[in-house]
Amino acid sequence: MSLIWQLTVAFGIALVFSGLLMVLLWRPLANIFVDSIVKRLLKDPYPENIAEMLNVFKKVGVQNVLEADLRGNGGKLNRPFGSPLHMSPWDKLMLNPVYLSRTPLLESAKITTETVIGPKANRPLVIDMPIMIGGMSYGFGPSLQAKLALAKGADRVGTATNTGVGPFLPEERKATKRLIIQYHRGSWGKEETVLRQANAIEIQLGYGALASAPVTISAEYISDELRDYMKLPPGTDVKMGTQLEEAHDRKGLKRLVEYLKDVTDGVPIGVKIGATHLLEKELEIITGTDIDFITIDGAEAGINYGPAILADDTGLPTLPALCRAAAYLRRHGLNKRISLIISGGLYTPGQFLKALALGADAVYIGTIAMIVIAHLQLTKVVPWEPPTELVYERGRFKDCLDPDKGAESIARFLTSCHQEMILGMRSMGRSSYAELSVKDLSALSTEVARMTGADLALFPLGSREVSHD
Amino acid sequence: MIKFILTACLTLLGSLALSGCIAVFSVRRRLAKAMVKFLNSKKWYENLNLAKKIGWPDFFEALLRAENGEPISRPFGSPVHRFDLHQIHFVTGYYSRKPLDDHIPVDTSVVLGPRAKRPLTLEIPILLGAMSYGNSFSIPTKFALARAVNLAGTGFNSGNGPFLQEIKDRVDRYILQLPRGFWSRHESILKQAQLIEIGLGHAAWASAPIRIKGYKLTPDFAQRIGTIPGLDLLIDTHLPKAEHDDLAGFVRYLKSVTGGVPVAFKFGATHYLEKELEIMAEAGADMIAFDGSEGGTHGSPPIFQDHTGLPFFPALCRAARFFEKNGLKGRVSLVVGGGLVNPGDFLKCLALGADAVFIGTAATLLITHTQVTKSIPWEPPTELLFFGGKDVQKFDPNLGGDHLYHYLQSCVREMVELTRLLGKDSLRKVDREDLVALDSLYAEMAGINCHMENETERTGIF
Numbered sequence: 001m002s003l004i005w006q007l008t009v010a011f012g013i014a015l016v017f018s019g020l021l022m023v024l025l026w027r028p029l030a031n032i033f034v035d036s037i038v039k040r041l042l043k044d045p046y047p048e049n050i051a052e053m054l055n056v057f058k059k060v061g062v063q064n065v066l067e068a069d070l071r072g073n074g075g076k077l078n079r080p081f082g083s084p085l086h087m088s089p090w091d092k093l094m095l096n097p098v099y100l101s102r103t104p105l106l107e108s109a110k111i112t113t114e115t116v117i118g119p120k121a122n123r124p125l126v127i128d129m130p131i132m133i134g135g136m137s138y139g140f141g142p143s144l145q146a147k148l149a150l151a152k153g154a155d156r157v158g159t160a161t162n163t164g165v166g167p168f169l170p171e172e173r174k175a176t177k178r179l180i181i182q183y184h185r186g187s188w189g190k191e192e193t194v195l196r197q198a199n200a201i202e203i204q205l206g207y208g209a210l211a212s213a214p215v216t217i218s219a220e221y222i223s224d225e226l227r228d229y230m231k232l233p234p235g236t237d238v239k240m241g242t243q244l245e246e247a248h249d250r251k252g253l254k255r256l257v258e259y260l261k262d263v264t265d266g267v268p269i270g271v272k273i274g275a276t277h278l279l280e281k282e283l284e285i286i287t288g289t290d291i292d293f294i295t296i297d298g299a300e301a302g303i304n305y306g307p308a309i310l311a312d313d314t315g316l317p318t319l320p321a322l323c324r325a326a327a328y329l330r331r332h333g334l335n336k337r338i339s340l341i342i343s344g345g346l347y348t349p350g351q352f353l354k355a356l357a358l359g360a361d362a363v364y365i366g367t368i369a370m371i372v373i374a375h376l377q378l379t380k381v382v383p384w385e386p387p388t389e390l391v392y393e394r395g396r397f398k399d400c401l402d403p404d405k406g407a408e409s410i411a412r413f414l415t416s417c418h419q420e421m422i423l424g425m426r427s428m429g430r431s432s433y434a435e436l437s438v439k440d441l442s443a444l445s446t447e448v449a450r451m452t453g454a455d456l457a458l459f460p461l462g463s464r465e466v467s468h469d
Numbered sequence: 470m471i472k473f474i475l476t477a478c479l480t481l482l483g484s485l486a487l488s489g490c491i492a493v494f495s496v497r498r499r500l501a502k503a504m505v506k507f508l509n510s511k512k513w514y515e516n517l518n519l520a521k522k523i524g525w526p527d528f529f530e531a532l533l534r535a536e537n538g539e540p541i542s543r544p545f546g547s548p549v550h551r552f553d554l555h556q557i558h559f560v561t562g563y564y565s566r567k568p569l570d571d572h573i574p575v576d577t578s579v580v581l582g583p584r585a586k587r588p589l590t591l592e593i594p595i596l597l598g599a600m601s602y603g604n605s606f607s608i609p610t611k612f613a614l615a616r617a618v619n620l621a622g623t624g625f626n627s628g629n630g631p632f633l634q635e636i637k638d639r640v641d642r643y644i645l646q647l648p649r650g651f652w653s654r655h656e657s658i659l660k661q662a663q664l665i666e667i668g669l670g671h672a673a674w675a676s677a678p679i680r681i682k683g684y685k686l687t688p689d690f691a692q693r694i695g696t697i698p699g700l701d702l703l704i705d706t707h708l709p710k711a712e713h714d715d716l717a718g719f720v721r722y723l724k725s726v727t728g729g730v731p732v733a734f735k736f737g738a739t740h741y742l743e744k745e746l747e748i749m750a751e752a753g754a755d756m757i758a759f760d761g762s763e764g765g766t767h768g769s770p771p772i773f774q775d776h777t778g779l780p781f782f783p784a785l786c787r788a789a790r791f792f793e794k795n796g797l798k799g800r801v802s803l804v805v806g807g808g809l810v811n812p813g814d815f816l817k818c819l820a821l822g823a824d825a826v827f828i829g830t831a832a833t834l835l836i837t838h839t840q841v842t843k844s845i846p847w848e849p850p851t852e853l854l855f856f857g858g859k860d861v862q863k864f865d866p867n868l869g870g871d872h873l874y875h876y877l878q879s880c881v882r883e884m885v886e887l888t889r890l891l892g893k894d895s896l897r898k899v900d901r902e903d904l905v906a907l908d909s910l911y912a913e914m915a916g917i918n919c920h921m922e923n924e925t926e927r928t929g930i931f
Contacts, residue, residue, distance in 0.1 A: 387519070444783075
């Protein structure tokens with residue numbers, strides 16, 4: 001027998017022996033192992049004890065520790081998806097079903113779901129359901145495939161999609177019948193040939209998660225494809241300032257709205273801002289022009305990436321912003337002329353329906369739409385990569401995304417949400433979204449009752465006077 | 470051969486263990502470093518932020534929606550806990566209020582529909598909620614429930630499925646639920662009920678229409694309900710038109726057919742509670758039952774579970790107040806449910822003004838009890854119970870019934886023990902004076918004392 005054989009056999013025997021040992025001794029061994037850990041935890045002085053990490057994590061918060069570490073790597077912290085804080089107390093609002101006090105709508109009764117954005121415009125935008133895909137821009141966030149998936153999916157269920165601040169994509173235009181084009185703070189995509197192709201134009205002044213902060217994408221991150229679409233000279237950065245030059249004051253905005261109406265032959269023109277405590281002042285200026293809709297982006301809104309300070313600590317949460325904006329429009333008799341679109345941290349049909357009852361005419365979804373288009377294709381990236389690798393322009397797996405499958409997913413998601421909203425409407429005995437009002441809601445805390453004007457549900461009907469605004 | 474395989478297995482195990490030990494002990498520093506690096510990398514952070522921002526349930530449910538394109542059906546009901554009954558405590562005493570002597574029995578019985586010609590007497594104030602055959606449970610499961618209620622001396626609720634003669638023959642107190650659908654209306658069925666409950670809806674579905682697809686109906690189910698397999702089954706938003714338009718007439722008819730059993734209404738709590746209660750009381754109800762938004766279900770869209778209706782606690786407080794104000798207390802029975810599991814919760818409900826409580830989810834969990842091992846880990850325990858479940862054959866109804874009966878017994882005993890400490894000889898006599906709230910909002914809602922108020926400064930409390 002050769003030496004190698006002998007060694008192999010010896011090794012085999014050793015392995016078998018150690019296996020046997022493990023089988024027999026795993027309990028005492030595990031005991032020793034655990035004992036050593038426990039002893040160390042209990043005996044090490046606190047400052048040297050690994051358990052101090054528990055205290056640190058609890059005191060500072062796991063996410064704050066991680067973010068601080070990331071900041072330690074240098075550079076600005078760019079957090080994806082916006083704030084993880086849940087600032088709007090949607091769960092303190094309840095929809096009011098009826099049984100006998102009013103008659104619920106039978107399954108056969110018709111429910112009008114058609115929604116009109118900009119009813120007074122020459123060519124209003126009509127959508128089949130009041131859930132739209134929010135402004136997510138090719139190049140900044142989603143990849144071309146992801147944009148196509150969103151547009152096709154939205155088109156399948158008869159709703160609108162928004163270009164975001166990215167370049168105009170002829171493919172996207174072709175994929176959907178209802179396209180909202182953003183008129184943004186950048187220099188690209190403002191040719192009249194582009195604007196004329198819009199079904200609505202949204203003048204974009206800022207985001208819920210980014211306020212009016214400037215956006216720069218340095219040249220190294222811009223692919224040739226994106227550069228071609230943007231018609232930018234090679235080597236230049238992409239930049240968006242804090243202000244829209246054409247409309248930096250009341251007069252400018254007025255002129256811009258008139259110009260856009262003129263160019264597009266009267267599609268709805270709207271303005272999008274991130275929610276802020278100065279909301280009424282902003283609205284006063286914005287509604288002073290001839291706009292047809294206004295988009296309010298709450299602080300929970302998503303963003304491809306941005307500094308944490310602008311997402312967590314800036315602006316106004318979606319729910320109070322919605323209540324204040326709706327109240328403002330009602331108070332000034334503008335709610336019949338100007339449609340209100342709300343966005344920011346909305347994920348479930350319950351939240352959508354509550355937003356509509358509080359006075360929104362439609363909602364935008366963003367983050368959840370991005371999750372949904374990845375859907376079954378998620379397995380291509382998880383668990384080692386986040387889903388963004390699949391849907392973002394900078395993602396390494398963006399070419400793996402199948403736009404048609406993504407479109408199918410988003411269409412199914414929207415249909416499911418909308419069906420559920422319709423079921424909710426039936427049990428509330430309402431036959432159209434326009435019939436919904438704050439009377440269909442009740443609040444589970446005094447704070448929320450005050451904020452929304454809904455009845456406080458904790459006490460009998462009529463026992464507390466709540467002033468309906 | 471076997472020896473060879475055994476040796477091979479042991480070898481594998483041994484080498485794994487060895488290499489594991491070596492890996493842990495020799496490269497633990499490197500391991501820790503790699504872990505820190507991973508934590509520091511942006512990928513992990515992106516996933517964490519996303520999960521925290523959207524939340525796992527919403528994330529998961531969004532993907533389910535993308536799969537089916539239909540309203541999703543979440544089992545068991547809302548996971549949101551809005552009010553905590555632990556904010557209310559019972560007030561026991563030593564000298565100021567003496568406990569009841571050991572030898573005096575505590576009465577646990579309750580009468581439902583005291584004004585009716587043939588009121589229904591229960592031995593314990595805990596009912597089983599409406600859980601129907603076909604829509605949710607299989608027949609063996611219903612057998613288990615029937616066994617438990619008969620042993621415990623309480624009522625069995627048919628649920629809104631078809632009438633099952635074999636179950637009716639096994640229970641003494643049969644509560645027949647009349648669904649919003651067309652079935653269970655025949656006089657021969659109505660006459661067998663000890664109590665008739667008109668089911669207007671429940672919290673987890675509100676009054677929304679429920680359509681059961683025709684292909685899901687088995688021939689047996691279709692025959693029992695009186696329809697043809699393949700035809701969709703519709704539970705519409707309200708009762709058939711004739712009944713809906715003349716509720717009082719319908720109630721009178723039911724009473725005359727059955728010779729005067731109590732007629733009850735069941736619905737899900739809503740902010741329009743007082744208006745609903747008023748209409749039901751005027752229609753001649755002997756009992757009113759509702760569940761709060763925490764109420765369970767076999768499966769329903771999350772919009773109703775999380776976003777619709779009124780939570781249990783304010784609903785009970787408001788209903789009790791309405792009953793007292795309108796002189797309905799003692800004439801119309803109030804039965805409540807929705808997320809109740811513990812005897813402490815049950816007794817608090819009785820103290821706050823309910824005549825009885827019902828349990829659903831808790832009962833479902835209890836009849837599986839030790840039998841869960843037959844389905845887990847690869848299938849959820851509901852596969853044992855639900856209509857069309859994969860493991861229905863493995864379920865032992867007698868054992869399940871016994872477990873549920875033991876649970877009910879245990880709960881009632883705990884309630885009796887506490888009632889004894891309160892110095893009362895009947896569960897019915899426990900009232901709001903026996904409660905104190907740990908939170909002023911709860912105190913105000915329930916109309917009870919708050920622990921911050923000094924008892925000695927108040928008069929006429931005990």
